[in-house]
Amino acid sequence: MSRHPRGNKDWPEVGIFAQRAKDRPNRLGVTVCRVLRVDGSSLHVSGLDAIDGTPVVDIKPWMVEFGPRGEVVQPSWSSELMKGYW
Numbered sequence: 001m002s003r004h005p006r007g008n009k010d011w012p013e014v015g016i017f018a019q020r021a022k023d024r025p026n027r028l029g030v031t032v033c034r035v036l037r038v039d040g041s042s043l044h045v046s047g048l049d050a051i052d053g054t055p056v057v058d059i060k061p062w063m064v065e066f067g068p069r070g071e072v073v074q075p076s077w078s079s080e081l082m083k084g085y086w
Contacts, residue, residue, distance in 0.1 A: 001025070011077035032062055 001016040016024055033048035043056070 005077060005081055008077075008081075011081070012075070014075075028057070 002013050003016070003019075004013050005011050005019050029050065031049040033045040036044040036046055038044070043059075
């Protein structure tokens, strides 16, 4: 499975796991967010890369040691794609 990210022919054709496409063989996602508060069984967060109502399967703490080890390398098209994403 490969395609041009966002259908942009100026960017190289890459595999589905190199993109954030919604049509994936695996519908699970992983994202980092900030916990704002907990009200009973409700978790209030900010920065979650998901649609309201998306089921949360698991929650893990973030530790600095889990972060990138060394320089992060990514293709130039991905930086262009992310401009104005948020």
